[in-house]
Amino acid sequence: MDDSGEGRCCGRGRGRPRARRMIQGGASFRCFGPLCGRPEEVVLLLPEEVEALRLVDLEDMDQTAAAEAVGVSRKTLWRDLHEARRKVADALVHGKAIRIAGCGRSQGERCPEVDSPEE
Numbered sequence: 676m677d678d679s680g681e682g683r684c685c686g687r688g689r690g691r692p693r694a695r696r697m698i699q700g701g702a703s704f705r706c707f708g709p710l711c712g713r714p715e716e717v718v719l720l721l722p723e724e725v726e727a728l729r730l731v732d733l734e735d736m737d738q739t740a741a742a743e744a745v746g747v748s749r750k751t752l753w754r755d756l757h758e759a760r761r762k763v764a765d766a767l768v769h770g771k772a773i774r775i776a777g778c779g780r781s782q783g784e785r786c787p788e789v790d791s792p793e794e
Contacts, residue, residue: 708772718766720775724759727752 708714723745730741731752742752766773 705775705777706772707766707774709770711770714770714772716769716771718762718771718773720759720762720773721755722775722777724755724762725775727756728759728763731756 726745727741730736730744731738734741736744738752738756739749741756742749745752747755763773765771
């Protein structure tokens with residue numbers, strides 16, 4: 676997580692600060708949603724949650740190896756993974772859009788949701 680304060684929007688003002696994670700690259704896609712209609716609700720996935728999903732579910736790493744790769748404890752990785760899976764399941768079951776935090780618009784990327792010619 677960067678120092679922009681982006682992680683503070685999620686109700687994490689108390690307790691220990693979140694450990695810095697080593698996240699490889701970034702996804703080129705930031706927004707996902709159902710093709711039918713415009714979803715009214717959006718689920719926000721944090722970059723560390725996406726990385727936990729990628730390492731464990733896509734790269735088939737066990738949680739201990741994935742935690743070492745990210746640079747956090749196994750329990751912290753499990754918490755990120757559990758939260759990411761819960762958010763993705765919520766979006767799939769309830770037809771919500773998924774947005775990955777850290778929009779690329781600041782780097783000049785276009786966001787089809789905002790820049791669509793239909794609006």
